[in-house]
Amino acid sequence: MSDATHQKNAQNILRELRDAVARDEDTDDLEDRFQIALEELADDALRGQLAEIWQATIQADAEDAFKRYAEAVAKIKPLADGFALGAQVARDGQRGLFFPSAAALLDQISGILEELKNAADDVIDNVDEVKDGIAVAEDAFRKGDVNTLIDIGEKIAKLWSGNQDENEPGLKDKLESIKGELTN
């Protein structure tokens, strides 16, 4: 076959390829035929030109596909808000379940009651110590014994806050300030 015949053949296949691309079809077989048709051409420059047309077709079609993908994504994007709202409604519904909520609340209440009872028991257990402390404090106050007063204050604070007095920054400062006032 002459080179002119090969050229015509390649051009016909290229036309078929472009039509198939426009129809969004797979083009494997046509591409293989096109590659063979180009190889049969002896004219390197013409082969290059026909390849360039095919490449431009691929690129234009791809650009179009990427653009349509972006448009499709834009449609799905607002649904995130719908799902977030649905999740919120479901979580509110779960929090509103009466018996599980009541169980959690009552558990807290009975826990608080237990803590209160334990605290009350502690106070009752230590009531003598507190009374003794008050008597010593009265005596120290009469004598102006500031250090003993501070010491008693710290003990009371410790007893009241369940040995957590060192974590209450205000209390120590307050005691120091009283100490300052009394010694001046």
Added chain:
Amino acid sequence: MKPTTFMLISALAMLIAGCGSTPDMSNWATNSAHLASAVQAENDAILKRIDINLAELKRGEAEQWNLSGFDVTTWENNRNDYAEGADEVNAVMTAMVLYADALASLSAAGETGEEAVDSISSSITKATAIVGVSFPAAGAAIGIIRTLGDGWTRAQAQDSLAETMTSTQGAVIAMANHIEGIVDEQKDIVRSLTRLERELATQAANPNEMSWYRRNHQAIRASALANGADPIAAHAQLATILKLEERRTLRDRKRREAVRWRNAQYKALDAIVSAANAWKDSHIEAANFLAECGALRSLQPKCGNFTAANLRLAAGRIQSILDSQTRNEKE
């Protein structure tokens, strides 16, 4: 107990006895997570393939292949647009999974009524013991709670599920439809990428030399192997032919591999569409069931819960209320 209160509780016990089981939303939540993973994996696979081809395109440009029909900047823009779109899709998928998890959690919480009743009963007992007072009404309350708490919690959860799922139904349907639309465009992108990849393989093999091979290799082979041929020249000619054959084989393998990758993506994308539709249908089915037959609506004739077994169950519950009432009166 006042007669009106008793009637009310009896009616509740009867309705609750008919309250059907809650659809297990944990499976749906798992399916939602799988769907999101599949969509994200596909986005990653496509993006990775774009990057591979972009790198090959740049290599070709550097090595001066015939790529005059392609423009690297255009493909870079395509790549960046796709990455941005994929991020947005993945964000929607994440919101969808959080919604599914919240539904599953609500559905599971609806089955914790018995556990809650045990906890309430224990808290009341503990509290009355701490306070140290006799509180006869607490015993009666615990009896009623024990009878109604389980079913009531389930019914309440079913109502909340129905409300949530009905209000989100539109988003679920739209999601499945949009996924199908996105997948259609992804298939076109995959097809374009495959064409690009095959063309790059063609150009990498040097089409001019491949053309020379096609037109001359048989004649050269025949001449090299002919009697009386110069052995040194014949050897050189055959070596050239073999080298070109090797390059040609590599090119054809790459072109076939691109088609295999594309077909695998088609399958994965089709599976995503099927999964999205099944996911949507399950949501619709559960939402419709709950809206029609969930909670205290379960005794409607079409729901099929107005049965002798349920009536017996209701009677048993009413009797247990009466028993606990009698016990408390004696105490």
